Every structure is written in C-alpha cells, then in structure tokens.
Amino acid sequence: MSKQRTLVRNGHVLTMDPDLGDLASGEVLIEDGVIVAVGPSLGVTDAEVVDATGHLVLPGLIDTHRHTWQSLVRGICGDWTLGDYYFGIRLGISPAYTPDDVRLGNRYGAIDALNAGVTTILDFSHCNNTPEHADGAVQGLLDAGIRAAFCYGFFESAPEDTRFGDHAARIKDFHRIADTYFGSDGRVTLGVSLSEIFGLPWEHSVDELAAARERQALLVNHAGCVFGSVLATGILEMEALGLLGPDMVHVHCTTFGDAEWEALARTGGKVSISSQTELNMGFGRPVFERCRQHGIAPTLSADVISLNSGDLWHELRFGLSAARADAAQATNLAGRMPDNVVTTAREALRWSTVNAAEAMGLGDKVGSLSPGKRADLILVGGGALEQHPRVDPYATLVFQTSAADVQTVIVDGQVVKQGGVLTVADRDALTAEVDAASERILGRVRDAGRELPGTPPGAWAAIEPMARGFHQVAVEAARSARRG
Numbered sequence: 171m172s173k174q175r176t177l178v179r180n181g182h183v184l185t186m187d188p189d190l191g192d193l194a195s196g197e198v199l200i201e202d203g204v205i206v207a208v209g210p211s212l213g214v215t216d217a218e219v220v221d222a223t224g225h226l227v228l229p230g231l232i233d234t235h236r237h238t239w240q241s242l243v244r245g246i247c248g249d250w251t252l253g254d255y256y257f258g259i260r261l262g263i264s265p266a267y268t269p270d271d272v273r274l275g276n277r278y279g280a281i282d283a284l285n286a287g288v289t290t291i292l293d294f295s296h297c298n299n300t301p302e303h304a305d306g307a308v309q310g311l312l313d314a315g316i317r318a319a320f321c322y323g324f325f326e327s328a329p330e331d332t333r334f335g336d337h338a339a340r341i342k343d344f345h346r347i348a349d350t351y352f353g354s355d356g357r358v359t360l361g362v363s364l365s366e367i368f369g370l371p372w373e374h375s376v377d378e379l380a381a382a383r384e385r386q387a388l389l390v391n392h393a394g395c396v397f398g399s400v401l402a403t404g405i406l407e408m409e410a411l412g413l414l415g416p417d418m419v420h421v422h423c424t425t426f427g428d429a430e431w432e433a434l435a436r437t438g439g440k441v442s443i444s445s446q447t448e449l450n451m452g453f454g455r456p457v458f459e460r461c462r463q464h465g466i467a468p469t470l471s472a473d474v475i476s477l478n479s480g481d482l483w484h485e486l487r488f489g490l491s492a493a494r495a496d497a498a499q500a501t502n503l504a505g506r507m508p509d510n511v512v513t514t515a516r517e518a519l520r521w522s523t524v525n526a527a528e529a530m531g532l533g534d535k536v537g538s539l540s541p542g543k544r545a546d547l548i549l550v551g552g553g554a555l556e557q558h559p560r561v562d563p564y565a566t567l568v569f570q571t572s573a574a575d576v577q578t579v580i581v582d583g584q585v586v587k588q589g590g591v592l593t594v595a596d597r598d599a600l601t602a603e604v605d606a607a608s609e610r611i612l613g614r615v616r617d618a619g620r621e622l623p624g625t626p627p628g629a630w631a632a633i634e635p636m637a638r639g640f641h642q643v644a645v646e647a648a649r650s651a652r653r654g
C-alpha cells in the first residue's frame with residue numbers, strides 16, 4: 171500500500187527543536203502520520219500539499235490538566251470561589267451528568283481544544299459516576315480525533331447515593347477500562363487522576379497509586395491548593411513511602427513549602443499551572459518562580475472550562491504575565507526596576523509544547539517538529555488584524571493570537587481543521603446539541619433541589635475532620651516507613 175504523504179509548504183516554521191531551530195521559509199514532510207523531514211526545501215513532488223504561505227507552522231499546543239467533561243457548563247463559575255466550585259460542580263452538577271453527557275462533554279471539549287490548536291490534552295476525568303460514565307468519557311475523546319491521556323478519576327460525586335458501592339469497585343472499573351480501550355499504543359493513552367489526598371482514607375490513595383503503577387499509567391495529582399487549614403498536600407508522606415515519581419503531574423502546588431518543592435525536584439515530579447483558575451478563584455499565585463528556583467520545567471493547563479476558555483493561548487498570556495509580575499515584584503520591593511523580563515515569549519511557548527510533552531511522558535512523540543515524531547502541528551496566521559504585521563513570531567503567538575487565528579490543525583497526520591473550518595464536526599449541529607444537553611443537566615440539578623453553587627457555611631471547616639483523619643494515618647505510615 172502506498173504511503174499517505176503530506177507536505178506543509180512555504181511556512182515560517184518554528185520547530186521548537188533546539189537542533190532544527192526556526193526556518194523563515196520551510197517545509198515539513200509527513201508520512202503516515204509521522205514527521206519524516208523538515209527543511210528549507212525538500213524537493214518533494216508526490217505529496218498532498220498544505221500551503222502555509224503567510225503562516226507560522228509549529229507543534230500543536232499541549233494542555234496538562236483539563237476537566238474536559240465540564241465543557242457543557244461553560245463559564246458557569248464566572249463568580250465562584252474554589253469552595254463554590256467544589257460544592258457547585260463536583261458535588262452539585264457532576265451527579266446530574268448522564269453517561270451520554272460525559273461523552274458529549276468530552277467530545278465537544280476536545281473539539282473546542284482542537285479548534286484552538288491544542289492537539290493534546292491530559293483529561294482529568296472525575297465524573298465517572300458509573301462504569302458507563304467512564305466508557306462515555308473515553309469514547310468522547312476517541313470520537314473527537316484529539317491526542318489525549320484519559321486519566322481515570324475515582325471521585326465520588328454523590329456519597330449519599332453512590333452508584334459504585336465502594337472504592338475497590340472503582341479500582342476494578344479502572345482495570346476494566348484499561349483492558350477495554352488501552353491494549354495498544356494509540357492516540358489516546360491511559361492515566362489516573364488521583365483523588366484529592368485530603369478527600370479519602372489514606373489507604374485508598376495508596377491503592378490508586380498502585381493501580382496506576384501496575385498499568386504504567388500517567389498520574390495526575392491536584393496538590394497544594396487549599397490554604398489555612400490542616401489539609402495536607404500528601405507530598406511528604408508519599409515521598410516517605412517511595413510513592414512519588416517522574417510519572418506524576420502535580421497541579422497548582424500554590425501552598426507548597428520548601429520541603430514539598432525539594433521533594434518534587436528530587437523525585438522528578440512535573441508541575442501544571444492553571445493561572446486563570448488560581449488567580450480568579452482565590453487559591454494562590456502561579457508557581458513559576460518556585461519552578462525556576464527548583465529547576466522544574468513548568469507546563470500550563472486550562473483546568474475548568476466551567477470558568478475560563480479552553481483556548482490555551484489565553485493561558486499562555488496569563489501565565490507569562492503572572493511569571494513576569496512575580497519576578498518584577500521582588501525587584502520592585504528591593505527598590506529597583508527590572509533590567510529585563512524574566513521569561514521570553516519564546517521560552518513561554520516551551521511550557522505548552524516541549525515541557526508539556528515531557529511531563530505527559532510523550533516527549534518522544536510530540537512537542538516539537540522533529541523527524542520521527544508524530545505529526546501534530548498547527549498553522550497560525552490569516553487576515554485578522556491582530557496577525558499583522560508579524561515582527562516577532564513568538565510575541566505574536568503568545569500575546570496576539572486566539573483560536574480564530576489557528577487556521578489549520580493536523581493531529582497524527584490527519585487534518586482536523588482547515589482554512590479556519592473544523593473538519594471533524596458540524597459546528598452548528600454540535601453547538602445545538604451542547605446547548606440542549608446543558609439545559610437538561612441544569613434542569614436535573616434544579617429538580618434535585620440543589621442550589622448552585624450550594625456552598626454550606628463554614629465549608630472548609632466541615633471538611634477538616636476528614637482531612638485530620640487522613641493526616642494521622644498518613645503521618646504514621648510515613649513515620650514507620652522512615653523507621654523501617
């Protein structure tokens with residue numbers, strides 16, 4: 171059978187590969203979904219041509235933490251705190267999702283990502299209320315044509331009305347999902363979304379970690395985002411028991427002290443920063459400076475589309491602004507003005523390409539336009555006012571670009587958006603379906619008599635006894651591990 175060959179021609183190519191660098195006018199040759207050559211002129215005449223004249227050509231963006239299912243309640247958390255989010259979304263809206271809703275939410279959310287040039291997402295999937303919900307979540311990602319790590323979450327959204335029985339049944343269902351969908355090395359790979367350490371008996375957390383390791387699944391961990399209480403991050407306890415590792419993406423980390431940072435650095439832990447949710451929902455300052463101090467490469471995530479857009483260009487802007495503001499503040503407080511910016515736009519683009527691929531264990535597959543890697547790439551440009559003139563391509567990308575400027579998107583060699591138009595979905599049909607599903611979900615929340623966001627008075631204090639229980643067990647376990 172002849173190979174499927176595609177030549178992306180005459181674009182300004184930003185490879186993000188240190189050896190290849192940038193080509194003011196270059197070509198990328200794709201063969202059966204693999205990048206086989208990058209150069210100024212490849213002399214190829216027998217390939218299908220994608221004309222990139224006037225466009226930047228670069229690797230697709232990578233999001234390292236997104237609760238994709240929440241795309242069906244886009245923007246509902248506009249004025250909610252993190253506490254409101256926990257009670258409103260995790261305990262209020264999640265129980266009202268059907269398996270079909272999860273499937274549609276994941277499909278729609280993944281297509282929304284593709285539309286913005288985000289070709290890979292780490293799907294932190296914690297609406298698995300029944301086995302069918304988990305099937306729906308995987309199916310939605312598969313249907314969308316995106317590259318993703320489906321990270322199975324064990325969270326119980328309706329403790330008074332559980333549909334799983336117990337935690338062991340959830341672990342068993344994770345293995346069923348692993349066997350059903352993840353036998354071969356496909357575009358969608360397997361992960362585990364660790365339940366919040368403070369939300370579970372400690373031995374359940376240990377079971378989740380073991381299940382992930384048994385399947386060599388990527389681990390993602392909401393860590394250190396609640397201030398002023400006994401809610402432990404679990405980082406030091408996990409380290410004492412040898413449970414931290416380079417296969418873990420730790421999200422937020424805004425409450426970490428030096429000891430937690432040192433533990434992450436020692437064990438090769440990865441970090442995902444969601445500047446928009448952190449800054450808006452009141453859970454701390456993005457940790458770019460801490461990452462820099464500890465030699466950890468930052469990555470970015472849109473987190474919740476129930477608050478902010480899934481367009482990762484916005485996250486890049488917020489992130490770079492936060493990183494620069496933090497660095498400048500230290501200088502300003504010392505009575506000086508900064509001589510230069512702490513991070514360049516070019517360096518920031520690494521957060522959502524090379525660094526993110528590495529964090530997800532996909533460094534040999536995506537993240538740069540290097541021969542041998544899978545062909546996930548995007549063409550940015552077109553006639554929009556904000557794309558002209560383009561003096562510094564990296565500044566244009568980070569400070570001036572949005573989803574509308576992403577003209578063509580290729581995943582695994584397959585075109586999913588071309589000339590500004592999605593080819594994987596009928597946009598009008600999809601948005602009509604999404605609007606109707608969203609109305610039904612919120613209707614079920616109302617019918618169940620649940621107020622939104624529904625935060626009880628003294629909400630965090632109410633969680634504390636549970637957290638204290640965890641803490642004692644974990645601390646004791648870590649202590650005896652140190653003795654042993």
Ligand SMILES: [Zn+2]
Nearest residue numbers: 235294392473
């Ligand atoms: Zn999250």
